[in-house]
Amino acid sequence: MSTKFIDGNVAMAEAAVAAGCRLFAGFPITPQSPMPEYLSGRLPEVGGSFIQAESEVVSANILLGASYGGLRCMTSTSGPGFSLMAEGISFIIGCEAPCVFIDVARPGPGMGGIGGCSQDYLYAVKGLGAGGGRAFVISPSTIQEAVHIVYESFDIADRYRTPVVVLTDKLLAATTEVVELPPLRALSELPDKSSWLITKRDSMKFEDKRICQSMLLPVSSQEEFCIKLADKYKQWEEKETRYEEFMLEDAEVVLFAYGSVGRIVREAVRQLRKEGVKAGLFRPVTLFPFPRKQIGSLHYERIKKAICVEMAIPGQMLEDVERSVKGRIEVDFYGRGGGMLVTPEEVVCHVKQQMEGSGD
CATH class of the missing domain: 3.40.50.970 (Thiamin diphosphate (ThDP)-binding fold, Pyr/PP domains)
Structure with a gap:
């Protein structure tokens, strides 16, 4: 290193x-x-x-x-x-x-x-x-x-x-x-790729050719390939899904954010905790596969507020968060667009306003 x-x-x-x-x-x-x-x-x-x-x-x-x-x-x-x-x-x-x-x-x-x-x-x-x-x-x-x-x-x-x-x-x-x-x-x-790389063709037999193609015939072969891809994506979900949970153990307010915004929201969570608000962060690291099962298994009986924070208007990850929550709680949204940056102070202010508005 x-x-x-x-x-x-x-x-x-x-x-x-x-x-x-x-x-x-x-x-x-x-x-x-x-x-x-x-x-x-x-x-x-x-x-x-x-x-x-x-x-x-x-x-x-x-x-x-x-x-x-x-x-x-x-x-x-x-x-x-x-x-x-x-x-x-x-x-x-x-x-x-x-x-x-x-x-x-x-x-x-x-x-x-x-x-x-x-x-x-x-x-x-x-x-x-x-x-x-x-x-x-x-x-x-x-x-x-x-x-x-x-x-x-x-x-x-x-x-x-x-x-x-x-x-x-x-x-x-x-x-x-x-x-x-x-x-x-x-x-x-590095991994051995010899089984599928393009190589020199040493014979004129059709079965010996190795080509790079994305059109498969007959149609049934193309369908088989689509099934293969679907199985691959399922493997990703089972084996490669990644996410971060920050201060979620007792959180009553869960903030969802990814990428750079996740770093900003982490700081907002710290500030909210200092002010007595039990906030926590769920940050998807893999966006596909999306950690839908992990979001779906959060403790919604304890959670009072769920807010998706993005530097995008309208929200984009918001759709996947809502699908993962499956109606257990309404997901609020806070976003900035066009290159305007989200700040920790803005997130803190938004969370407090939402809590005041609901009487919490």
């Missing part, structure tokens, strides 16, 4: 290199541009390759080819660029090509701004391209957690042959902190 004082973009880039990433293909877009800028110099130092593609559309498709060539590979982008990658991501899901996408979200819709936000949730979690395919989506709250998550994301991608989306925002990517970076992985120790 090495300790450095660096910003989130560079920390995530270095974590990817340490995990064995040896190809990056991407395109500059604020606020993630420091990540490819850093990797353009760092990857050649470890025998890797950096490609500035013509566009984000091309970036995603380069990952498909690189993955089938056996490389651990990734791209990073922000909201509008992430949208352009939809077709490529859909093909990647259909071809089961492991790779990592880091989205440093920016406000939208459209071009939006460059502030902190939670406005890519619906796209990343529910709408990655045609056909209903899903990616593994995970969201860190701190730079140190982002380092661990990016480092592990390549293992998750290889384990399940899936794209992994690390969903972040400007608050995390542009903040500078002291972090511990993991050591470089030995490439010889």
Whole structure:
């Protein structure tokens, strides 16, 4: 381990290199541009390759080819660029090509701004391209957690042959902190992919060909593949769901938040506790699979208030929280949009207003 004082973009880039990433293909877009800028110099130092593609559309498709060539590979982008990658991501899901996408979200819709936000949730979690395919989506709250998550994301991608989306925002990517970076992985120790990689064809027999394709014929084969994906997503829910509970043991007010907002809400919980309010935080870390069972098993007989906090208007994770609660309690919402930041003081004020309004 090495300790450095660096910003989130560079920390995530270095974590990817340490995990064995040896190809990056991407395109500059604020606020993630420091990540490819850093990797353009760092990857050649470890025998890797950096490609500035013509566009984000091309970036995603380069990952498909690189993955089938056996490389651990990734791209990073922000909201509008992430949208352009939809077709490529859909093909990647259909071809089961492991790779990592880091989205440093920016406000939208459209071009939006460059502030902190939670406005890519619906796209990343529910709408990655045609056909209903899903990616593994995970969201860190701190730079140190982002380092661990990016480092592990390549293992998750290889384990399940899936794209992994690390969903972040400007608050995390542009903040500078002291972090511990993991050591470089030995490439010889990475998972064996020889059973599915594109290789030299040594015979003319049809059954010996190995191709990368997302269209399967006859139709029954395509259905079998959809069933296979559904089973994979069920495995994620059973084995890979991650979340954080903070001061929930006796909480009467439960706040739901993810990513950078989770860090903000954690501080709000501390302030509320000092003022005698029994508040707690439930922070989903994996957004798909979403910790719906864990949210559903909270002690609703004790909970008086449930509030979802996001830097998005209207709420996006709110829908999944409401589904997980299953009507046991009404879920209130507090959000800021367009790049306006949520602050701990605002959350504290909102909680107190809600409690006063209900007579608690």
